[in-house]
Amino acid sequence: MEGVDHLAFERNKAQFDVDAMKIVWAGSSHALEVSDRMSRLVASDPAFRKDNRAMLGRKELFKNTLRKAAYALKRIIELRLSEEEASMLRSFVDEPAFTDLHWGMFVPAIKGQGTEEQLKKWLPLAQKMQIIGCYAQTELGHGSNVQGLETTVTFDPKTDEFVIHSPTLTSSKWWPGGLGKISTHAVVYGRLITDGQDHGVHGFIVQLRSLDDHLPLPGITVGDIGMKFGNGAYNTMDNGVLRFDHVRIPRDQMLMRVSRVTREGKYVQSNVPRQLVYGTMVYVRQTIVSDASTALSRAVCIATRYSAVRRQFGATGGNPESQVIDYKTQQARLFPLLASAYAFRFVGEWLKWLYTDVMTRLQANDFSTLPEAHACTAGLKSLTTSATSDGIEECRKLCGGHGYLCSSGLPELFAVYVPTCTYEGDNIVLLLQVARHLMKTISQLGSGKKPVGTVAYMGRVEQLMESRSDVQKAEDWLNPSAVLGAFEARAARKSVACAKNLSKFSNPEEGFLELSNDLVEAARAHCQLIVVSKFIDKLQQDIPGKGVKQLLEVLCSIYALFHLHKHLGDFLSTGCITSKQGSLANDQLRSLYSQVRPNAIGLVDAFNYTDHYLSSILGRYDGNVYPKLYEEAWKDPLNDSVIPDGFQEYIRPMLKQQLRNARL
Numbered sequence: 001m002e003g004v005d006h007l008a009f010e011r012n013k014a015q016f017d018v019d020a021m022k023i024v025w026a027g028s029s030h031a032l033e034v035s036d037r038m039s040r041l042v043a044s045d046p047a048f049r050k051d052n053r054a055m056l057g058r059k060e061l062f063k064n065t066l067r068k069a070a071y072a073l074k075r076i077i078e079l080r081l082s083e084e085e086a087s088m089l090r091s092f093v094d095e096p097a098f099t100d101l102h103w104g105m106f107v108p109a110i111k112g113q114g115t116e117e118q119l120k121k122w123l124p125l126a127q128k129m130q131i132i133g134c135y136a137q138t139e140l141g142h143g144s145n146v147q148g149l150e151t152t153v154t155f156d157p158k159t160d161e162f163v164i165h166s167p168t169l170t171s172s173k174w175w176p177g178g179l180g181k182i183s184t185h186a187v188v189y190g191r192l193i194t195d196g197q198d199h200g201v202h203g204f205i206v207q208l209r210s211l212d213d214h215l216p217l218p219g220i221t222v223g224d225i226g227m228k229f230g231n232g233a234y235n236t237m238d239n240g241v242l243r244f245d246h247v248r249i250p251r252d253q254m255l256m257r258v259s260r261v262t263r264e265g266k267y268v269q270s271n272v273p274r275q276l277v278y279g280t281m282v283y284v285r286q287t288i289v290s291d292a293s294t295a296l297s298r299a300v301c302i303a304t305r306y307s308a309v310r311r312q313f314g315a316t317g318g319n320p321e322s323q324v325i326d327y328k329t330q331q332a333r334l335f336p337l338l339a340s341a342y343a344f345r346f347v348g349e350w351l352k353w354l355y356t357d358v359m360t361r362l363q364a365n366d367f368s369t370l371p372e373a374h375a376c377t378a379g380l381k382s383l384t385t386s387a388t389s390d391g392i393e394e395c396r397k398l399c400g401g402h403g404y405l406c407s408s409g410l411p412e413l414f415a416v417y418v419p420t421c422t423y424e425g426d427n428i429v430l431l432l433q434v435a436r437h438l439m440k441t442i443s444q445l446g447s448g449k450k451p452v453g454t455v456a457y458m459g460r461v462e463q464l465m466e467s468r469s470d471v472q473k474a475e476d477w478l479n480p481s482a483v484l485g486a487f488e489a490r491a492a493r494k495s496v497a498c499a500k501n502l503s504k505f506s507n508p509e510e511g512f513l514e515l516s517n518d519l520v521e522a523a524r525a526h527c528q529l530i531v532v533s534k535f536i537d538k539l540q541q542d543i544p545g546k547g548v549k550q551l552l553e554v555l556c557s558i559y560a561l562f563h564l565h566k567h568l569g570d571f572l573s574t575g576c577i578t579s580k581q582g583s584l585a586n587d588q589l590r591s592l593y594s595q596v597r598p599n600a601i602g603l604v605d606a607f608n609y610t611d612h613y614l615s616s617i618l619g620r621y622d623g624n625v626y627p628k629l630y631e632e633a634w635k636d637p638l639n640d641s642v643i644p645d646g647f648q649e650y651i652r653p654m655l656k657q658q659l660r661n662a663r664l
């Protein structure tokens with residue numbers, strides 16, 4: 001029935017103030033107001049329609065993305081939107097596009113690695129979109145190992161220029177989004193060579209295409225790398241290939257904040273650490289953590305609403321069948337994902353703060369927190385994107401057969417989301433970076449250097465090696481200190497075990513390779529501890545609204561106890577808890593799921609997503625699923641005609657032949 005809220009009876013069950021929770025989710029009343037206004041603006045404009053994406057061929061799909069990007073910019077200018085509003089509007093357009101790389105990587109790379117002079121020259125051009133840029137780091141043969149890049153950038157003192165060259169096939173730039181067809185410029189990473197000396201990888205601003213006719217400049221070969229996973233999905237993006245044949249750029253197009261080359265060809269390093277060349281990745285990894293909460297909450301919103309609509313079995317005495325959301329197994333799969341979405345939101349908020357703090361310190365030449373920022377962004381990017389990718393797929397399964405339809409919104413969400421596990425650093429490679437940070441922290445404990453930030457608990461390592469959980473009954477697990485104690489002890493013990501094993505190797509690098517599986521597990525335990533502790537920290541804040549804080553406490557306990565249950569082997573084998581305490585945690589989880597159940601729809605409504613943004617019939621706000629699914633099926637191009645193309649040509653003769661054979 002059109003106009004009827006089929007989920008109203010669920011909404012009436014909510015025991016908390018949903019509007020207040022919306023503010024907590026958005027981060028502030030102001031953020032909620034802006035995101036609400038921008039999402040409605042996009043949803044109400046037919047130019048931003050996206051329900052036909054899965055049906056479009058690559059060229060049509062891509063052209064459509066270009067149209068939307070140009071139209072979005074036109075609206076941003078017409079409506080005089082602020083930077084914050086414009087960025088929100090672009091995110092609600094919800095279609096991966098070259099603009100993501102322009103705003104998300106090209107501009108930040110210049111901001112982070114350019115000198116004042118370079119910012120003055122390039123930022124206005126980029127900000128007004130008079131040039132369009134991308135981030136060209138990865139090569140066909142080299143992605144994770146940035147130090148292994150082959151592209152050469154050789155200084156020619158005769159002309160005061162750099163000569164960029166792709167010496168081998170494997171040195172071809174490969175993957176950069178926006179590069180394939182659209183970008184006019186790129187920040188290109190290559191090995192800087194002056195006077196025959198290799199100074200390692202640096203970034204350079206390079207013009208790729210003419211601003212007059214958009215043709216590649218001399219010496220440049222550029223194109224798209226081809227179709228990617230899933231129909232529609234990430235194929236709106238022109239990931240590209242790029243080769244240089246001795247292309248010349250002026251010397252002042254080297255990004256020179258970290259180091260520079262003088263007119264005479266002398267290489268001069270500033271007092272800024274070399275790792276700042278990797279700074280854009282740190283920035284993007286931080287944004288990816290917040291995006292994880294957005295992607296996961298979308299999937300959870302769809303699966304939760306549909307689980308309340310869907311009924312199977314249990315019809316007794318003329319009553320309807322049971323809502324699948326009432327099955328304990330459905331709750332045990334769904335509610336930890338709901339809790340994870342909130343957990344990632346808050347750890348994302350904290351990470352943003354950490355990043356901003358590091359940036360402020362960098363301005364004052366304080367580089368002390370850079371290793372912590374690198375480890376946290378790398379580790380949390382890895383943890384949250386892996387969990388979100390798995391979570392989206394779990395949500396598809398939670399929706400049964402209908403989840404497999406494109407109109408559920410879940411296949412496309414998965415296909416667009418899943419490369420986050422690879423881009424901006426493969427998730428295993430990044431966890432190994434965290435492990436290095438942990439091993440370094442442990443190795444420095446004896447020197448009296450006090451660990452700070454997220455590794456501060458390592459300073460209590462002796463106590464943590466001995467500690468025993470004092471949980472005696474299920475409710476004791478609701479105590480944040482019981483949870484924190486168990487997670488800290490587990491993380492510390494796993495790291496210490498690795499450090500002890502590493503010390504048995506005469507060659508530490510060999511040991512690191514040999515023990516890398518254990519190191520990855522230790523890094524994961526450390527990152528889970530960060531998520532749990534930041535959720536607990538969030539709950540120390542004043543959170544207004546009836547029942548809001550109480551419900552967040554429930555979600556926090558679910559996040560922690562679900563992971564304790566999932567990794568029980570870790571907690572038991574390291575002796576942090578007993579098997580009895582493990583089973584009490586499980587008892588407590590069941591009770592927590594029951595507390596979430598009446599509030600489930602309210603908790604996903606608090607994400608404040610429009611139906612346009614969700615683009616899911618199963619996740620419709622009004623729960624009017626079946627009529628809309630039925631209606632949608634008839635829109636499929638296969639249903640344009642009763643008899644499909646190809647039937648007369650192939651199937652009718654086949655049928656006839658088979659009938660003839662049968663008669664013989």
Ligand SMILES: CCCCCCCCCC/C=C\CCCCC/C=C/C(=O)SCCNC(=O)CCNC(=O)[C@H](O)C(C)(C)COP(=O)(O)OP(=O)(O)OC[C@H]1O[C@@H](n2cnc3c(N)ncnc32)[C@H](O)[C@@H]1OP(=O)(O)O
Nearest residue numbers: 096100137143144145146275278374412413416423424425
């Ligand atoms: C239906 C529609 C749904 C829509 C859903 C929405 C979903 C969102 C979709 C959004 C769409 C589009 C936007 C996304 C665009 C994505 C584009 C992707 C871009 C990219 O991928 S760019 C390329 C990224 N590449 C990488 O990340 C490479 C990974 N490798 C590395 O980072 C490094 O090589 C390394 C860290 C692995 C190793 O480096 P190396 O130099 O060898 O280092 P080490 O020797 O190990 O370490 C040296 C010391 O340096 C420290 N270090 C290393 N990195 C950093 C750093 N970044 N910052 C600070 N310090 C660093 C390291 O710790 C060592 O320190 P130490 O000497 O030990 O003290």
Ligand SMILES: Cc1cc2nc3c(=O)[nH]c(=O)nc-3n(C[C@H](O)[C@H](O)[C@H](O)COP(=O)(O)OP(=O)(O)OC[C@H]3O[C@@H](n4cnc5c(N)ncnc54)[C@H](O)[C@@H]3O)c2cc1C
Nearest residue numbers: 135136137138142143144175176177419422423424425428
């Ligand atoms: C959709 C998409 C968009 C992208 N956009 C851009 C972009 O805009 N700009 C850009 O420059 N790049 C981009 N990339 C490239 C991306 O950053 C790289 O693919 C990524 O960094 C992973 O590197 P790789 O492909 O070399 O993987 P590899 O390193 O080859 O990984 C292959 C396997 O080897 C394993 N492995 C590698 N090293 C180690 C190790 N030391 N120890 C243990 N295991 C290891 C990995 O875990 C993985 O299982 C994009 C990629 C994708 C998929």
